[in-house]
Amino acid sequence: MNSSDLQTYLYADDGLIPNHPTLPVLHYRGVMQRPAETEACFNKNGWLNSWTNGVFSYHHYHSNTHEVLGIIRGNAILQLGGSKGDQLKVQAGDVIVLPAGTGHKKCSASADFKVVGAYPDGMDYNVRTGEQGERPQVLEEITRVPLPTTDPVFGANGPLLHQWNSDLI
Template structure:
């Protein structure tokens, strides 16, 4: 698995572990967000021998090995939304994209091919801008087979918060690290 991570530019940097950037976002009354950190694992650059299908295959293998099932390929909706019954991971297959995380008052984050983004249930996300070839692979923990999609609607907020509290935490992040290290 280490060889696959290396081809994706995701090499361990601290005590043999990949270390993500960590971001948290406040509840704004429309998007609940969560106290759990959004995780961004930055790639140092993909192996130049890989085409987009090979990158997808690598991410699918790594995600599946670590208990995150691959679900779809595509982009992010251009409106603020979140999921209240599942955590979500994105592996960037190609191009670059700018996403706003955390709702309207959140933070813009740029991701590029090889990066992995882990959004805890309740975290708002929205497409802002992207290259023409921007493509993601989405994955979800094995025990989270259903996915809801909730827009930034205050009438949905309280019920969503209750559902978010019940979402299980997988043992590992999609790249194989102990998730409890980032989500205590």
């Protein structure tokens, strides 16, 4: 993987979507040469509780776990970081790792758009939407989510371990 194939994004709390205070989103562009094998790759690397579907078309986040999304078909525009965040063009073969608290939604997509999602060690996930009643509990939950022990694509030697290393934060 070339360094130009990895992009990172760090988003501030926008008052509704907390985002993660220290961990960046990782966007691996075109990393999956065989998108149909994405779920097996995630599972082999300890990212479990996987599912295949789309992405909600409203801002949401997970306060109790990190999430990986692998684009297995089609393309889309995803907005990350809440309403003030970035709109990213993603396509089959891309992988996005979202730290706990990071807002995401689908803005538009091709008719065949499909993603595989998974969570480190198969953690259960919640769905939060930025309702006022969610705070301060979600802020506390986000800080308690442990760092993953593996990268969902590269296992024990992946960029996630360097990018999210607690010594670097």
